[in-house]
Amino acid sequence: MSLLTIEGVWKNFGDHSVLRGIDLEVRSHEVVSLIGASGSGKSTLLRCVNLLETVDDGAIHLDGQEITDPRVNVDDVRKRLGIVFQAFNLFPHMTVLDNVTLAPRRVHGVARAEAEERARELLDRFGLGGKAGSYPDQLSGGQQQRVAIVRALATRPKLILLDEVTSALDPLLVVEVLQVVRELKEAGMTMILATHEMGFCREISDTVCFLDGGVMLEKGPPEKIFTEPEHERTRDFLRAVLDSGRL
Amino acid sequence: MTGRPQPGDEGEGQPWVKSERQHERERTRRSRARRSTSIATASSILFVVLVVVLVTNAPGWPRVREAFFSPEWFVRALPDVASGFLLNIKIFLIAEPLILIVGVLVALARTVKAPAFFPVRALATLYTDIFRGVPTLLVIYLVGFGLPALRLQGIPTDLATLGIIGLTLSYGAYVAEVFRAGIESIHPSQVAAARSLGLSHGKTMRFVVLPQATRRVVPPLLNDFISLQKDTALVATLGLLEALRQAQIIATSKFNYTSYLVASLLFILLTIPMARFTDHLAARTRRRRA
Numbered sequence: 001m002s003l004l005t006i007e008g009v010w011k012n013f014g015d016h017s018v019l020r021g022i023d024l025e026v027r028s029h030e031v032v033s034l035i036g037a038s039g040s041g042k043s044t045l046l047r048c049v050n051l052l053e054t055v056d057d058g059a060i061h062l063d064g065q066e067i068t069d070p071r072v073n074v075d076d077v078r079k080r081l082g083i084v085f086q087a088f089n090l091f092p093h094m095t096v097l098d099n100v101t102l103a104p105r106r107v108h109g110v111a112r113a114e115a116e117e118r119a120r121e122l123l124d125r126f127g128l129g130g131k132a133g134s135y136p137d138q139l140s141g142g143q144q145q146r147v148a149i150v151r152a153l154a155t156r157p158k159l160i161l162l163d164e165v166t167s168a169l170d171p172l173l174v175v176e177v178l179q180v181v182r183e184l185k186e187a188g189m190t191m192i193l194a195t196h197e198m199g200f201c202r203e204i205s206d207t208v209c210f211l212d213g214g215v216m217l218e219k220g221p222p223e224k225i226f227t228e229p230e231h232e233r234t235r236d237f238l239r240a241v242l243d244s245g246r247l
Numbered sequence: 248m249t250g251r252p253q254p255g256d257e258g259e260g261q262p263w264v265k266s267e268r269q270h271e272r273e274r275t276r277r278s279r280a281r282r283s284t285s286i287a288t289a290s291s292i293l294f295v296v297l298v299v300v301l302v303t304n305a306p307g308w309p310r311v312r313e314a315f316f317s318p319e320w321f322v323r324a325l326p327d328v329a330s331g332f333l334l335n336i337k338i339f340l341i342a343e344p345l346i347l348i349v350g351v352l353v354a355l356a357r358t359v360k361a362p363a364f365f366p367v368r369a370l371a372t373l374y375t376d377i378f379r380g381v382p383t384l385l386v387i388y389l390v391g392f393g394l395p396a397l398r399l400q401g402i403p404t405d406l407a408t409l410g411i412i413g414l415t416l417s418y419g420a421y422v423a424e425v426f427r428a429g430i431e432s433i434h435p436s437q438v439a440a441a442r443s444l445g446l447s448h449g450k451t452m453r454f455v456v457l458p459q460a461t462r463r464v465v466p467p468l469l470n471d472f473i474s475l476q477k478d479t480a481l482v483a484t485l486g487l488l489e490a491l492r493q494a495q496i497i498a499t500s501k502f503n504y505t506s507y508l509v510a511s512l513l514f515i516l517l518t519i520p521m522a523r524f525t526d527h528l529a530a531r532t533r534r535r536r537a
């Protein structure tokens with residue numbers, strides 16, 4: 001059974017339709033990538049799944065529950081999801097440890113000692129063992145992004161949404177963050193990632209979705225999308241990316 | 248993961264030995280710093296001397312000195328004015344936390360978007376609009392003379408309490424606006440990050456937005472509190488025997504105004520530590536950022 005089902009989702013900003021009837025299924029342990037030009041609606045789709053945006057039509061089901069129903073408690077839904085933003089969005093007034101334990105303690109009611117123990121475990125696992133007491137502005141971009149990923153993992157979400165987690169980083173730091181995502185896949189995490197890293201996308205995804213002007217133009221296994229895409233638009237996009245040297 | 252070299256790891260290399268050029272540079276910097284200090288000292292002394300010469304040579308100076316700077320009257324006025332000043336301090340210490348509470352609550356009320364809270368939001372807006380517009384002195388008059396006149400059960404009639412209520416109402420509106428500006432200065436992505444972790448609006452405010460906002464508004468808040476320390480003198484109009492009122496009594500009955508100087512000095516003594524504390528906090532924030 002699929003963990004997440006998106007059916008005919010529309011999202012408008014004013015009279016501009018940013019998502020135009022998106023359909024997508026994500027099974028447990030599956031890694032789904034969203035690719036597409038800037039402005040094609042990747043971030044908006046992830047924000048809709050997280051209920052940071054309300055959809056204007058269609059429905060999203062998580063674990064069989066319709067989360068786009070206005071009667072559901074958004075905080076309950078978000079407890080089961082993790083999202084990592086392009087700009088990290090760590091809380092600057094808290095140490096790394098406090099950033100990571102905030103949600104477990106204040107939302108999930110985990111005791112402080114237990115939350116900190118799990119946080120330290122996760123930080124160690126992602127090479128941040130010595131940084132628990134640091135403040136975000138004392139870390140490199142790559143370290144901050146890894147903390148953001150650990151923060152999203154700390155509540156044991158069923159699904160993680162990664163929104164261009166490497167696009168604010170320089171190449172050397174990209175490598176370390178991508179390694180974290182690889183490890184998550186090996187651990188069986190279900191993920192949806194919006195990305196511009198085509199090589200990585202091809203390597204890690206089970207399914208690749210090409211978004212074009214708010215339409216899910218094409219989706220399929222990476223070999224198919226990257227070698228024999230059906231649509232002219234997909235070919236154009238991939239060629240443009242190839243020319244810019246990102247494949 | 249841990250075995251991989253991390254960016255920012257220390258590379259191998261020679262330890263630093265300060266070069267002769269760097270020694271020379273530092274000598275030049277030191278001698279320049281000494282020269283700036285001497286120039287600053289000299290110009291300050293010159294300035295003070297000029298002002299003193301100008302004032303003491305004014306034709307009315309002997310009379311002013313007698314009326315405002317009489318050592319004898321200074322000593323005689325000090326006990327009464329100082330004991331009145333204790334009341335100012337007491338009013339300040341009680342009003343300050345109350346103002347903070349009112350300020351935070353009103354600012355928070357204005358951020359709640361839920362429709363059920365519309366009346367609360369409207370009331371908070373109305374409150375800040377009204378009490379920022381009405382002069383503090385007028386608020387104190389209205390509360391001090393108006394409230395007891397209602398003769399309602401449970402309404403305090405103690406003048407100090409009424410004065411504190413008046414100050415709280417007036418300053419609460421300013422402080423609410425300061426907090427609101429602080430809350431609005433926190434980038435929406437911080438709220439999105441907190442909400443996406445499952446924190447409710449309230450918890451997002453409490454753990455993420457307010458702590459950051461408070462840090463940002465500490466300097467303007469302290470400024471408001473310095474001004475509150477002075478404005479405790481406004482309750483004199485209700486007839487409370489605080490420092491200004493005591494000084495007034497002495498001045499009008501004895502025709503010597505040195506008591507005003509005493510009161511001024513006491514207020515300055517109270518506000519200076521607060522001003523230095525504000526500077527200290529600002530400096531600490533700067534160091535943290537660096």
Ligand SMILES: Nc1ncnc2c1ncn2[C@@H]1O[C@H](COP(=O)(O)OP(=O)(O)OP(=O)(O)O)[C@@H](O)[C@H]1O
Nearest residue numbers: 013018036037038039040041042043044045164194
């Ligand atoms: N809050 C908003 N208000 C109005 N328009 C918005 C808002 N958020 C996004 N948009 C618009 O929606 C469109 C899709 O934006 P989105 O951020 O989803 O694109 P994206 O595919 O993530 O692009 P990128 O690769 O640059 O991150 C853009 O045209 C953007 O201007």
Ligand SMILES: [Mg+2]
Nearest residue numbers: 042043044164
């Ligand atoms: Mg985006």
